Structures are given as C-alpha cells and as structure tokens.
Amino acid sequence: MMVGTVISKTTLKLATILAIMPLAASFAYGAPIEPDAIANATFDSWQKSKSGKGDSKNGGEEAVLEIDQQSGEVEAAKPEAPKPDAAKVAVPGQPDAVVETPEQSTDVPDEAAAQVSANPEAEKELKAAEEKAAEEKKSEEGGDKKQAEADPFLIRVQVLLDRAYTSPGEIDGMFGDNTRKALAAYRAMKGLPAKGELDEKLWDSLAQDTASPIQSYELTAEDIKGPYFPDLAEDYAELAKLEQIGYRNVTEMLAERFHMDEGLLKALNPDADFEKAGTKITVVAPGGAPDAEVTRILVDKKKGELRAYVGDAKEPAFVAPASIGSEDTPSPSGKVEVVAVVKDPTYTYNPEINFQQGENKEKMELPAGPNGPVGNVWIDLSKPTYGIHGTPWPNLVNKSGSHGCVRLTNWDVGRLAELVKAKKTKVEFVD
Structure with a gap:
C-alpha cells in the first residue's frame, strides 16, 4: 500500500481551511538585501537599529530587547503576522525485510485547498483574509511599526541556529514563533538561563560559530534542467498523470536546498538570471545533520516541536518546529517506534476512506516528489x-x-532521516 490520507467525513470548518491554506506567495521583501549586511550583522548594531539608544558599550544606555511570550513583541519592533503559515520499502539494516507504508495516514495537508476551490464563498473569505493579513503587515499599532522587512541580523541568527541543530524552520529574517522556539531550545542545549529574550550572552554563544552565514553558489546545467512544473494543478487526477510532483521552478528548489524563504533568495539576488547555468548567486550557509544516532524522539504537541535525543542525554541533539495534529484529528499519545524510512514516498488517494476531491471518485496513486x-x-x-x-x-x-x-520542513525531516534507525528509535508523544 502507498502512503495515503484519512479525513473525517464531516465538512472542515472554514477556520481550519484558512489556517491550513498557504498564502499565494512567500513573504514580500520590500527591497534587495545586501549580503554584506548579513555577514557583518552584530548584536550591538541590531540593538542600535531597534532601540535608538546608542551603543551600550560606548556609554549609551543599555537596551535589552525582551520578547513577550504571548504576543511575540520585541521592545522596539513587533514580529510579522503569522504566515497563512513505494508500496513496499526495505527496512534499514534488515536486507530481507520490507514494510508496507500505511494507506491511511491521518495527515491531510492539501485537502483544504480542494474544499476551498470547490466553495466560492470559502474562496472569497480566504481572499479577504489574505488581503487583511497583507494590510496588517503595513499597519502601525501603538506607534510601533510591525516588522515589515527581513532583518539581516535575524537572518544571521537563524543561520547560526540552523547550524547548531536547533532549526528555526524557514530562514526568512523574521522574528517569528519558530525562531523564538529555536532560541529557547538553543539556550537549553547550551545551559544558558531560560530567559525570553535575545540578549548579548546568547549572541556571544551563537557567534562562536565564526563561519560566514552566507556563501556563493554557481548555478549548474543540472539545476536549470529540472524538470520543473510551474503550473502544478490542485486536481489530484491531473497530478496523478505526472512522472513526479516536482518543484515549480529553480528558485523554489534552491530555496529549499538552502533552507530559505524563496522571497529572501530573490531579495539577495535581485539581478540574477536564474535560468542561466554559470550564474553566481548568494545564498545562506545552513547546517546539515549532527553526527549522532538518535535513540528517542519527543514530539511535544503543546509546543509544536520535535526533539531528538541520543541515549539518556538530557538535552537533544536536534530540534525542529513541527505541525502536530489538531483538535479534530489529534496526534496519538504514548510511545511508538520507527519502522522504516521511506524516501520519495508516493501518495494514495482513496475517496472511499478519504475525502472526495472535486469529481475524483476513483482511487489513484500520486507520484513522489517534494511538492507531494x-x-x-x-x-x-x-x-x-x-x-x-x-x-x-x-x-x-x-x-x-x-x-x-x-x-516538518522537507530539509528538517531529511536531516532527521539520517539520525533514526528502524526498530531502534523510539518516539514518544507528549502533551
């Protein structure tokens, strides 16, 4: 059986649809970003730009930028509004064994899109919600302007967190919830005080990684070749006709390879020809997987976080933000174990046990691919x-x-796949 999905037969609430549907495009970066601004960004310069109180090291009044855990606000800048945020597989280490991946996966990341497209009223409300979110990014509340553009210092911080194996998710230069959680995880891993702030002590620890947060990359003929699928359909019958559900374009592929928001990639390279082999571009320099064999994983449903541990270690070797269940379809509780790692999984659509998408009434197999x-x-x-x-x-x-x-993001689950072992890695869901 193929990897598939299950959905309740009751209609999804519009609120759920709006929560799951992605924005039509990635965050809109207002202006090009200079690579040197990222490479040379420091905590002191960030404080000065945000507080307007001068350099504390040179006699100015010290300004610590505290983060409100409820609102996510920084003293002189508020965070962005949330972004509308093979059948049988060999078992690793067991040459003669295979495992059938479940046909009834309970995770349905794309069914909301189908219901929105089939419901004109829902689509209208979704558009209104997107327009409202865009306006809120430009609005001012209490005289403090919301963060409307990526911050070079925060890009550097996110890169350093990613390299320290406390993933901030998508590197975008925004002070969002995933970045705050990554900072908290980093504090715990390094034994730093558990304060809700990005302070100089934390920065000094991160900055011990002195490698550049950016790097140069030259597009290859293979990068340009693809294949790419710029007009990926929503309809599963159309997707089932493809050889793979691949990337839409080269920038989407590169952004994922380097753990970046696609808009940030373009803002760093405003004049780049992404369709020409040999083009040199600037990208961030993220991390890989730690050299570890993970024996247990904690899935924290309340925090929306996955933590991977080696043996009886108190602190995790790898941490990543995660989408975990919902009230209507919660994740399990208790302990399970890893059975197998399936790379490039196919996806089975079965309207008899899943939702019905559009006019598709027959069971079908969707091909593998990063956009599956x-x-x-x-x-x-x-x-x-x-x-x-x-x-x-x-x-x-x-x-x-x-x-x-x-x-998880494709790159975080790819890193995790290198760390786990079938029949050895235990997984515990905690509330």
Missing part, C-alpha cells in the same frame, strides 16, 4: 497510519495543525 502531499520523506511509525514526514509548504510548519502526523 507528504513531501520527500516519510518516517513510518509502528502505530498504523502515523508517520513523520515533509511538506510542500515549509512556511506553514507550526503555523497550522496537521491531521495527526508530524509534519
């Missing part, structure tokens, strides 16, 4: 129908609930 419903990695769990997997919408991770499974 479960991304490009499925980590199969011993509890039937549940897994840890990727997503075609990295900007929505921890911004909306899943339908029971654990959804």
Whole structure:
C-alpha cells in the first residue's frame, strides 16, 4: 500500500481551511538585501537599529530587547503576522525485510485547498483574509511599526541556529514563533538561563560559530534542467498523470536546498538570471545533520516541536518546529517506534476512506516528489497510519495543525532521516 490520507467525513470548518491554506506567495521583501549586511550583522548594531539608544558599550544606555511570550513583541519592533503559515520499502539494516507504508495516514495537508476551490464563498473569505493579513503587515499599532522587512541580523541568527541543530524552520529574517522556539531550545542545549529574550550572552554563544552565514553558489546545467512544473494543478487526477510532483521552478528548489524563504533568495539576488547555468548567486550557509544516532524522539504537541535525543542525554541533539495534529484529528499519545524510512514516498488517494476531491471518485496513486502531499520523506511509525514526514509548504510548519502526523520542513525531516534507525528509535508523544 502507498502512503495515503484519512479525513473525517464531516465538512472542515472554514477556520481550519484558512489556517491550513498557504498564502499565494512567500513573504514580500520590500527591497534587495545586501549580503554584506548579513555577514557583518552584530548584536550591538541590531540593538542600535531597534532601540535608538546608542551603543551600550560606548556609554549609551543599555537596551535589552525582551520578547513577550504571548504576543511575540520585541521592545522596539513587533514580529510579522503569522504566515497563512513505494508500496513496499526495505527496512534499514534488515536486507530481507520490507514494510508496507500505511494507506491511511491521518495527515491531510492539501485537502483544504480542494474544499476551498470547490466553495466560492470559502474562496472569497480566504481572499479577504489574505488581503487583511497583507494590510496588517503595513499597519502601525501603538506607534510601533510591525516588522515589515527581513532583518539581516535575524537572518544571521537563524543561520547560526540552523547550524547548531536547533532549526528555526524557514530562514526568512523574521522574528517569528519558530525562531523564538529555536532560541529557547538553543539556550537549553547550551545551559544558558531560560530567559525570553535575545540578549548579548546568547549572541556571544551563537557567534562562536565564526563561519560566514552566507556563501556563493554557481548555478549548474543540472539545476536549470529540472524538470520543473510551474503550473502544478490542485486536481489530484491531473497530478496523478505526472512522472513526479516536482518543484515549480529553480528558485523554489534552491530555496529549499538552502533552507530559505524563496522571497529572501530573490531579495539577495535581485539581478540574477536564474535560468542561466554559470550564474553566481548568494545564498545562506545552513547546517546539515549532527553526527549522532538518535535513540528517542519527543514530539511535544503543546509546543509544536520535535526533539531528538541520543541515549539518556538530557538535552537533544536536534530540534525542529513541527505541525502536530489538531483538535479534530489529534496526534496519538504514548510511545511508538520507527519502522522504516521511506524516501520519495508516493501518495494514495482513496475517496472511499478519504475525502472526495472535486469529481475524483476513483482511487489513484500520486507520484513522489517534494511538492507531494507528504513531501520527500516519510518516517513510518509502528502505530498504523502515523508517520513523520515533509511538506510542500515549509512556511506553514507550526503555523497550522496537521491531521495527526508530524509534519516538518522537507530539509528538517531529511536531516532527521539520517539520525533514526528502524526498530531502534523510539518516539514518544507528549502533551
């Protein structure tokens, strides 16, 4: 059986649809970003730009930028509004064994799109919600302007967090919830005081990684070749005709390769010809997977976070934001184990046990690919129908609930796949 999905037969509430649907495009960056601004960004310069109180090291009044845990506000700047945020597989280490991936995965990342497209009123309300969110980014509240553009210092911070194995999710230069959680995880891993602020002590620890946060990359002929699918259909019958559900274009592919928001990639390279081999561009320099064999994973449903541990270690070796269940389709409780790691999983649509999308009344198999419903990695769990997997919408991770499974960015689940072992790695869901 293929990786598939299950959905309640009751109609999804519009609120759920709006929470799951992605914005039509990634965050709109107002102006080009100079690579040197990222490479040379420091905590002192960030404080000066945000507080307007001068350099504390040179006699100015010290300004610590505290983060309100409820609102996510920084003293002199508020965060952005949330972004509308093979059938049988060999079992690693067991050459003669295979595992069938579940047909009834409870995670349904894309069914909301189908229901919106079939409901003119829902589509109208979604458009209104998107327009309202865009306006809120430009509005002023209490005289403090919301963060409307990516901050070079925050880009550097996110890169350093990613390299320290405390993933901030999509690197976008915005002080969002995933970045705040990554900072908290980093504090715990390094034994720093658990304060809700980005202070100089934390920065000094991060800045011990002196490698450049940016790097140069030259587009190859293979990068340009693709294949790409600029007009990916929503209709599953159309997707089922494809050889793969691949990237829409080269910039989407590169952004995911370097753990970046696609808009940030373009803002760093406003004049780049992304359709020409040999083009040199600037990208961030993110991290890989730690050199570790993870024996246990904690899935924190309340925090929306996955933490991977080695042995009895108190602090995790890897942390990533995650979309974990919802009230209607919660993730399981208790302990399970990793059964297998499936790379490039296919996806089975079955309207008899799943939702019906449009006029599609027949069971069909959707091909593999990073823009498929479960991304490009499925980590199969011993509890039937549940897994840890990727997503075609990295900007929505921890911004909306899943339908029971654990959804990470494609790059984070790819890193996790290198750390786990079938029949050895235990997974515990905690509330």
